[in-house]
Amino acid sequence: MLQENYREVEAKVRQAAERAGRDPEEITLIAVSKTKPLSDIEELIRIGVTEFGENKPQELRDKFEQVSQPVHFHQIGHLQTNKVKYIIDKAVLIHSVDSMHLAEQIQKEAEKRGLTAEVLIEVNAAEEETKFGVTVEEAPSLVREISTLPNIKIRGLMTIAPFVDDPEENRPVFRRMKQLLLDIKSQNIDNVDMNVLSMGMTNDFEVAIEEGATMVRVGTAIFGARDYSI
Ligand SMILES: *Cc1c(COP(=O)(O)O)cnc(C)c1O
Numbered sequence: 001m002l003q004e005n006y007r008e009v010e011a012k013v014r015q016a017a018e019r020a021g022r023d024p025e026e027i028t029l030i031a032v033s034k035t036k037p038l039s040d041i042e043e044l045i046r047i048g049v050t051e052f053g054e055n056k057p058q059e060l061r062d063k064f065e066q067v068s069q070p071v072h073f074h075q076i077g078h079l080q081t082n083k084v085k086y087i088i089d090k091a092v093l094i095h096s097v098d099s100m101h102l103a104e105q106i107q108k109e110a111e112k113r114g115l116t117a118e119v120l121i122e123v124n125a126a127e128e129e130t131k132f133g134v135t136v137e138e139a140p141s142l143v144r145e146i147s148t149l150p151n152i153k154i155r156g157l158m159t160i161a162p163f164v165d166d167p168e169e170n171r172p173v174f175r176r177m178k179q180l181l182l183d184i185k186s187q188n189i190d191n192v193d194m195n196v197l198s199m200g201m202t203n204d205f206e207v208a209i210e211e212g213a214t215m216v217r218v219g220t221a222i223f224g225a226r227d228y229s230i
Helices: 002-019 038-045 059-064 081-087 100-113 140-144 167-185 203-212
Strands: 027-033 051-054 071-076 091-097 116-120 152-158 191-197 217-218
Touching: 002 027, 002 038, 002 051, 002 203, 038 059, 051 100, 059 071, 059 081, 081 100, 081 167, 091 100, 091 152, 100 116, 100 152, 100 167, 140 152, 152 167, 167 191, 167 203, 191 217, 203 217
Parallel strands: 027 051, 027 217, 051 071, 071 091, 091 116, 116 152, 152 191
Antiparallel strands: none
16 A cells, blocks of 8 residues: 555655646655554565665664665654754755754764764744744855864755645746745855755645655655654
């Protein structure tokens, strides 16, 4: 079932890319396995899936250590400074950097281990009060500030769009993110790549792809609804 779900989402990713005249190869589908058992991850590994997303650092660490084959885990959820140590050498990409304070902690832990942490800057593009992330206006200066940290490489931007009934409502949000990515990219900041745009979830990933997403984070459409009571 999970394998079929994944294949279906993958096909929709490809179709959305083609509709937008984009190369489907540009888009990475991240299977968001948060709250789901390791056996679900293993089932997808059997069909060659390598990209998984987690939002709790300890859960990422545990799954990283238990999984039968090396796969990539993305830290997609909010990260507290005291938890950076759990994922610094395990997450292939940290999608949720939204302050210099957090970046400094990532720098410290990365330097300690002699590695470079790859990160995205989280932008609260719709300026929702309940969401983490910097505003569109704050993003360029935060990128500049973080770019001075030698053990961090900024790869792009991430956003969590509002929960809406009609995904079309999020199109302007995704468009604003793409424009912001291009604006920052045009500044040619040293030590910064602006090539990754992580946006789009189960409800709106097709619209996000049409507007330029290069990574989509899909949980429910692959794994089914999550049960937070257990
Ligand atoms: C849970 C989560 C997702 C996946 O959400 P679905 O709606 O289940 O696809 C994507 N991104 C982040 C940051 C998440 O926390």
